[in-house]
Amino acid sequence: MSKIGVHSFVWSAGSSRDELERTLTRSHELGYKLVEFSYLDPKLVDVKWLASRIRDLGLDVAVSMGLPSEGDISSDDQSVVANGEAILDRAVALVRDLGGTKLAGILSSSHGKQEHALSRKGWDTSVSTLSRVADRAKEAGVTLNLEIVNRFESNMLNTAAQGLAYIKDTGASNVFLHLDTFHMNIEEADVGLAIRNAADKIGYVHIGESHRGYLGTGNIDFAGIFDALVAIGWDDYVTFESFSTAIVDKDLSLKTAIWRNLWDDNVALARHARQFIELGLETARLKAQLVKNAHAPSA
Incomplete structure (x- = not known):
């Protein structure tokens, strides 16, 4: 069985106890092993209760987020950078307190279309700030997984290669890529x-279709993606992410143009x-076996 997760916004954009409980139970009933939450404010959510329910259902948990413009750690304004660092520290603490190990998302800069190109100074400021967060996250047993997003959602990390360069500059052992199809x-x-x-x-993988809807109904080459995941021996979570106007989170829905x-x-x-994900990965494994396994005639 593959390790497959689901983003909570498939179920609800709310954070009431009833909505959180429904998200957990539906995910569990459908065979998902991990639930990913967008950042939950501990002042509004009973984190101890949520952590206990996650444990009760035998689920894993991840948290994702995008830094706001007032918390952009690549900013020239040191007060904005300091605010972003504090936001990241709070998110790390939430992951730890929920019993998870992965913080993911747009952690290196603010989430949203930018009107200027990234500067070298902005890159260096982001790297040094995230390195400090990573040191503290390591003590909490949390990895930082930098989401590589398209040009309309960040001006910093748009390709995996850029992410690798950024990780190398941090020098941190608990910073990884969060790849999203x-x-x-x-x-x-x-x-x-x-x-x-x-x-x-690679620390975390999102599976999503080109139009964010049903997998296999867009133009993404999922067979090639599953082949690649099998080829690298990926045995961690792949998490399904999908958005529709059926469920609206005002902030994220606007930034991701849903x-x-x-x-x-x-x-x-x-x-x-x-x-779809289960069968895709199983098919890729069977293909890999056919390519590698040759048998001499038996007689």
């Missing part, structure tokens, strides 16, 4: 080759996605 489909020369090239620095209703029935969507 939706973004890679826009920016990479070849998604499969990019996965192979980044193999040992203007169309790509599905209404989230149970059918999530069931299909888990089966």
